[in-house]
Amino acid sequence: SAVISQKPSRDICQRGTSLTIQCQVDSQVTMMFWYRQQPGQSLTLIATANQGSEATYESGFVIDKFPISRPNLTFSTLTVSNMSPEDSSIYLCSVAPTGREGYTFGSGTRLTVV
Amino acid sequence: GNSVTQMEGPVTLSEEAFLTINCTYTATGYPSLFWYVQYPGEGLQLLLKATKADDKGSNKGFEATYRKETTSFHLEKGSVQVSDSAVYFCALRGSNYQLIWGAGTKLIIKP
Numbered sequence: 387s388a389v390i391s392q393k394p395s396r397d398i399c400q401r402g403t404s405l406t407i408q409c410q411v412d413s414q415v416t417m418m419f420w421y422r423q424q425p426g427q428s429l430t431l432i433a434t435a436n437q438g439s440e441a442t443y444e445s446g447f448v449i450d451k452f453p454i455s456r457p458n459l460t461f462s463t464l465t466v467s468n469m470s471p472e473d474s475s476i477y478l479c480s481v482a483p484t485g486r487e488g489y490t491f492g493s494g495t496r497l498t499v500v
Numbered sequence: 501g502n503s504v505t506q507m508e509g510p511v512t513l514s515e516e517a518f519l520t521i522n523c524t525y526t527a528t529g530y531p532s533l534f535w536y537v538q539y540p541g542e543g544l545q546l547l548l549k550a551t552k553a554d555d556k557g558s559n560k561g562f563e564a565t566y567r568k569e570t571t572s573f574h575l576e577k578g579s580v581q582v583s584d585s586a587v588y589f590c591a592l593r594g595s596n597y598q599l600i601w602g603a604g605t606k607l608i609i610k611p
Binding site for chain 1: 534536543544546549589596597598599601602603604
């Protein structure tokens with residue numbers, strides 16, 4: 387199965403600033419997903435990112451707040467813009483399986499906004 | 501729409517006890533079903549999966565059977581260990597290949 391390198395692993399940011407999270411995959415994948423996991427909660431899908439097309443955002447998430455890039459089949463970034471303390475969460479990227487394996491996840495970015 | 505319902509936690513058991521974590525789903529068709537585990541301070545790991553009705557997924561002593569009659573995918577283990585303490589998530593694959601998650605069940609195993 388694919389291996390994902392996600393960074394940064396954690397960051398503490400000032401409100402009003404932006405943070406870009408990167409995910410690098412060791413193989414070419416068509417579909418990548420970005421999730422948010424708030425403390426003690428389940429995962430919520432932010433958007434689906436396919437190479438060569440605009441990301442598809444879920445209800446409650448907008449491109450101006452969470453712009454996503456997908457320049458090729460092995461890389462994607464998620465930016466959390468104009469941050470507020472409510473954005474404090476763990477952000478995870480994931481790729482869909484190409485074979486019989488399950489979905490693979492990055493190790494997550496723990497974001498704290500102060 | 502698609503949804504996943506898990507039993508609420510935390511679930512607290514003694515070592516060597518039998519474990520069941522209930523998971524039921526609502527979906528059109530027969531989606532693939534998954535159990536993921538998140539150990540303290542670690543990332544999400546696939547525990548097991550099933551892709552069609554009556555399939556049984558198994559791994560590390562855990563099992564779950566895809567039951568279309570009851571739309572369930574309950575997680576079971578015959579004898580839990582302290583090292584099984586974690587949060588367990590049930591999920592199904594949606595029509596756009598995204599995962600739809602249950603709320604998660606925190607499992608605490610006491611020695």
